[in-house]
Amino acid sequence: MAKRTQYTQEFKDEVVALCRLGDRTHAQVARDLGLNYHTLVSWLKAAATAAEPEALSVPEKEEIKRLRRENERLRMERDILKKATAFFASQSL
Numbered sequence: 490m491a492k493r494t495q496y497t498q499e500f501k502d503e504v505v506a507l508c509r510l511g512d513r514t515h516a517q518v519a520r521d522l523g524l525n526y527h528t529l530v531s532w533l534k535a536a537a538t539a540a541e542p543e544a545l546s547v548p549e550k551e552e553i554k555r556l557r558r559e560n561e562r563l564r565m566e567r568d569i570l571k572k573a574t575a576f577f578a579s580q581s582l
Contacts (some may be wrong), residue, residue: 504529505536
């Protein structure tokens, strides 16, 4: 039976930071360091969970919902303006 390797928290944190740089895929990082890909993914999930802020209050949740709706509306308006600009530009030629 294979022996399980124990990694220090410092090593895990450094690997997670390396993955967050984004210059290599997670699979490449795991391969380069001789880690199992699924082990690396579990470290990334654990780090994301630990980084989450404490539970949000009800007013904060409502504000986030409101801001997300507003953000979506603004994206739609931007897209409409892009399409209108393209349409009028093609008409003027």
